[in-house]
Each structure stands twice: as C-alpha cells, then as structure tokens.
Amino acid sequence: MRLHRSTSEGVIQALDAIFGAKKYADKVIEKVLKQNPKWGARDRRFIAETTYDIVRWYRLLRRVTEAKGDEYWKLLAAWCVLHEIDLPMWDEFKGIKRDSIKSLYKEAEKTRKIIESVPDWLDELCEREIGRQWNHELHALNEEAAVVLRTNTLKISKRDLQKLLAEENVETHVHDQFQDALLLEERQNVFGTSAFKDGLFEVQDAASQFIAPFLQVEPGMRVIDACAGAGGKTLHLAALMKNKGRIIAMDVEQYKLDELQRRARRAGVSNMETRLIESSKTVKRLEDNADRLLLDVPCSGLGVLKRNPDAKWKLSIEFIDKVKDLQQHILNDYCLMVKPGGLLVYSTCSILPSENDQQIKKFLENRRDEFELQEEKHALPSEGFDGFYMARLKRLK
Template identity: 75%
Template sequence: MRLHRSTSEAVIQALDAIFGGKRYADKVIEKVLKQNPKWGARDRRFIAETTYDIVRWYLLLKRITEAKGDDYWKLLAAWCALHGVDLPAWDEFKGVSVSKVKSEEMKARSIRKVRESIPDWLDELGEQELGKLWEKELQSLNEEADVVLRVNTLKISKRDLQERLDEEGVATYDLKEYPDALVLEERQNVFGKPSFKDGLFEVQDAASQLIAPFMKIEPGMRVIDACAGAGGKTLHLAALMKNKGRIVAMDVEQWKLDELQKRARRAGVSNMETRFIESSKTIKRLQNSADRLLLDVPCSGLGVLKRNPDAKWKLSPDFIEKVRTLQQHILNDYCEMLKPGGLMVYSTCSILASENEKQVQQFLKQQEGKFELQAEKRSWPSEGFDGFYMALIKRT
C-alpha cells in the first residue's frame, strides 16, 4: 500500500473533528467522504477504516509516539509503521522512527490499558464489574465488527434476499442460529443497493436481532416500544407481528421518530404509529394498555465499542452515573403502560452488571411483588457480535 496525500489529509481532518471537535466518528467520516466525488472505493475504504483504526487504538498510538495534543500526523505515522506501510518523505513525518515505534509497541503490550487502548477509569470499572471476564471481553471489543443484515420478512425470504444481493454484487453468508440474519463477506456500503431502497433488509447486528423474539411477540398484540430511537427493533417487531396488531413507537426526540417513519414506509410496515414523549402525561395516557413493552434504554454503549470505538473516549464516570439514574426512572415510570399479565423486556447494549442485572434487581425490589423476572439473556462481544443484555419481566 502507498500513502496518497489527499486521502491522508482526509484522515487527519476526520481525526481532528472527532477528537478536537468531539463529534461522532460515523457522522464525521460520512461528511469527509462526501467532499471528494473523485475518490474511488479503495480510497474511501482507506479513509474510513484507517480513521476508525486510529480512533480504536488512540491511546496506544499516542503512547508509543509520545504525540502531543493534536499531532494526528504522528498517530497516522505510527499506524503506518505497525501496518507495514512505507512513510513518504513528508514534512509531517520527520523525526518518526519506524523501528522505535515498533519497539515501543512491544513494550506497551505488558500494560493492559495501553495494549487495549482504553481510559484508566474505564479499565478499572470493567475489571471491578466483570472480574476475570473483562480481559477477554475488552480484547473482543477492539475487533472490527461484522456488517450484519436483518432480512425484512414482510417482503422477502432469507434465501431470496441472499440471491438478490448476490446479483447486486454483495456476497453474504447465513447465520443459522439467527433466523433473519445475513453477514457480509466483505465490508461495503449497501445503502445504495436497489434491494435496500426496496426495503428488503436493514443493517442490524445479530445480537440486536435477539431482542424482538425474546419478547414472545404474536401477531395481533398491542406493543409499545418506549425508547424506539430510529427504530431498528421496532421494524423487527413489525415483521414478527406480520403487520397485524398495533405498535406504538415512542421517543423523547422527534427527529428520531421522523426517521423511523421513513424507514417504516420503505419496509412496508403498516401497523405502527409514533408518539413523541412530551412529558409524563404521554406515558400516563397509555397506562395498562400494552400486551408487550420494550424498554431498550439509554446506556453506556460499552457493548458496541466494536462499531463505535470513539465512544470510549467520550464516556465519563459522571455520564455512566447519570445514565443509571435514567434507567431506573424509565423502568419505574414506563412499566405502568404494561397490562397486568403482560410482558416487558428491559435491554441495554452494555456489558456492565450495574446497568443490567443490578438495575432489574433494584426495580423488582422497589415494585414489591408487582413484577417478576421470567428470563435473562446476554450476548457477549467475545461470542462474535455486540454485547447486549435483556431481561423478560412479567406484570403479575
């Protein structure tokens, strides 16, 4: 591989926006890639993958180069040295010794927080909550995430979609233990494909696809997805319900619900309505109305660092404390929308017990017998996909 000036500058620009501007990596990369229509697929892949890789290994690369502040060129130089890419004779790379970079990287392997490139406080918290499991899960969280599709069974079967994608130049393989999942054999942008525009699939991690079936959903039910966001799980629920019954998708941000409406139209979903949560009155109006309730609550997002590596640099102990308080608030207030005898699922994309099992235990204790735990399920990053927790809870 040979470095090119324009694509290298694009990587530096992206890093500056992510770290200097504290912006989300996926949005930054999307914007950067739109700047130059002349970049081909290989150039675009280099910019996206190199940026994500440097973000993922930021602490390690800083340590082995002794880079100060916003010296992102040094980080790029270190990345090149570790990937066997020759450094051009550019002024920005002056003083960088490839042999020293490799030597320092070998030394850094003995310190876990540097080797795995994670903030001190987060490494301590992970070990405190997960014990011996933390090392294995942390290592897995630094692996690149697979791109997984969820077949929209309202419109097509898995086999037919696989054949259609193959015709469009997208090779996939089947995940037999996940009924609606196909994995891309090679990373590529699938959002421009005719099959996506026709609403035949959504991009949704395999672990995330476990949540809707865990709710024991049936066609004809009244279902509330109370933290719907842009609605990946809402659309999965609609497919499992075969467009029969009613889904109320709710969120505290209207723009997310607007995006969900667009996605629902593309997917051919006809049994869904959206409701903006203006205040506690919105929740009270729906008391005792749901056969099933999904609370996919805001969380630290530690289980999805594979696809959002910049999150580990944006998180703070204060944020995690606030999100735990919010999780309890949602559990105790929103549970009233569930009918007696109904089932709800509490889920997070975190691997911390303090956001998962402990939150459910605290909720059950506070509710004093009004709810009982039916089942729990976890997906660990070391199993190959995102980290998720889900608890199935019955209103008695």
C-alpha cells in the first residue's frame, strides 16, 4: 500500500475537525468525502477507515509519537508504521523514527488504558462496574464493527433481498441468531443501491435487532415507541406488526421525527404516527394507552464504541451521571402509558450495570406492586456485535 497526498490530507482534515472542532466523526467524514468527487471507492474507503482507526487508537498513537496538540501528521505516521506502510519523503514526516515508535509501542503494551486507548476515567469506571469482564469488552470495542442490514419484511424476504443485493455486487451472508439480518462480506457503501432506495432494508446492528422482537408485539396492537429518535426500532416494530395496528413514535426532537417520517415512507410503513413530546402533558394524555411500550432511553453509548469510537473522547463522568438521572426519570414518568396487563421494554446501548439492571432494580423498588420483571437480556460486544441491554416488564395494575 502507498500513501497518496490528497487522501492523506483528507484524513488530516477530518482529524482536525473531530479533535480540534469537536465535531462528530460520522458527519465529518461524510463532509470530507463530498468535497472531492474525483476520489474513487478505494480512496473514499481509505479516508473513512483510516480516520476511524486513528480516532479509535488516538491515545496510543499520541503516546508512541509523543505528539502534542494538533500534530495529526504524526498520528498518521505512527498508524503507517504500525501497519508496515512505507512513509513518503514528505516534509510532514521529517523526524519520524520508526524504531522509536515500535519501542514506545512495546512499552505501551504494559498498560491497558494506553494499549487499548481509552481515557483514565473510563477505564476505571468500567473496571469498577464490570470487573474482569472489562478486559474482554474493551478489546472487542476496539474491533471494527460489522455492517449489518435488517431486511424490511414488509417488502421482501431475507433470501430474496440477498439475491437482489448480489445482483448489485453486494455480497452478504446470513446469521442464524438473527431473524432478519444480513451481514456484509466486506465494507462498502450500500446507500446507493436500488435495494436501499426502494426501502428493502435498513442498516442496523444485529444486537439492536434483538430489541423490537423482545417487545413481543403482534399485528393489531397499539404500540408506543417513546424515545424513537430517527426510528430504526420503530420501523422494525412496524414490520413485525405487518403494518397492522398503530405505532406512536415519540421524541423530544422534531428533526428526528421528521427523519423518521422520511424513512417510514421509503420503507412503506403505514401504521405509524409521530408525536413531539412538548411537555409532561403529552405523556399524560397517553396514560393506560398502549399494549406495548418501548423505552429505548438515552445512554452513555458505551456499547457502540465499535462504530462511534470518537464518543470515548467526548464522554465524561458528569454526562453519564446526568444521563442516569434522565433514564430513571423516563422510566417513572413514561411507564404508565402502557395498559395494565401490557408490556414495557427498557433498553440501552450501554454495558454499564448502573445504566441497565441497576436502573430496573431501582425502578421496581418503588413500583413493585405495579410492575414485575419478566426477562432481561444482555448483548455484549465480545459476542461479536454491539453492546445492548433490554428488560421486559409487565404492568400489573
């Protein structure tokens, strides 16, 4: 592999926006890739994958180069050295010493938080909460995330989608554990395919695809997705309900609901309405309303660092404490939207017990006469996909 000037500059530009301007990596990369239409698929893949990889190993790369501030070319140099890529004779790479980088890398291997590239506070928090298991999860969170599709069964079967994608040179394989999932054989942009434009699939991690079936919906039910966001799980629920019954998708951000409406039209979803949560009255009006209630609450996102590696450099202990208070608030304020006899699912994309089972335990301590826990499920990053938690509760009265 040989470095090219324009694509290397694209990586540096992206790193400056992510770390210098504190912007989200996915949005930055999307913007950088749009600026040069001459870049081919291989160039675009290099910029995206290299940027994400440097973000993922940011602390380690800074350590082995002793980089300061915005010395992003040093980080790219170290990334090349560690991947056995020859450095061009560019001014930006003057003074880079391969032997020094490899020596400092060996030294870094002695310290988990450096070799696995996480902030001190995050390493300490996760070790405190999940103990030795953190070693396995941290290592898994530094692996590249698989690209997983969810078949839109309102329009096509999984096998037929697989054949159709193969005709568009997108090779996939099935995973027996996931009912509607197809995994890409290699990373590629699937959003330009006719299959995507026709609404035949959504990109959705396999572990995330556990949540909608866990709610045990049936066609004809009245379902509320109270933290819908852009609606990946809402659309999955609609498919499981075969467009029969009613889904109310709620969120505190109108732009997310607007995006959900757009996605729903593409997917052929007709049993959904959106509702902005403007105040507590919005929730109060829906008391005793739903057969099923999904609370996919805001969380730290520590279970999805594979696909959002920049999050570990943006998170803080203060944010996590704040979001845990919000989770308990949502549980207690929203829970009565489900009818007596109905089911509620609480879910997060976190691996922290303090955001997961401990939140359910705290909730039930105050409402043991109203709700009972039916089942909990953990999906761990070390099992191959994202980290998720889900708990299903039944409302008694």
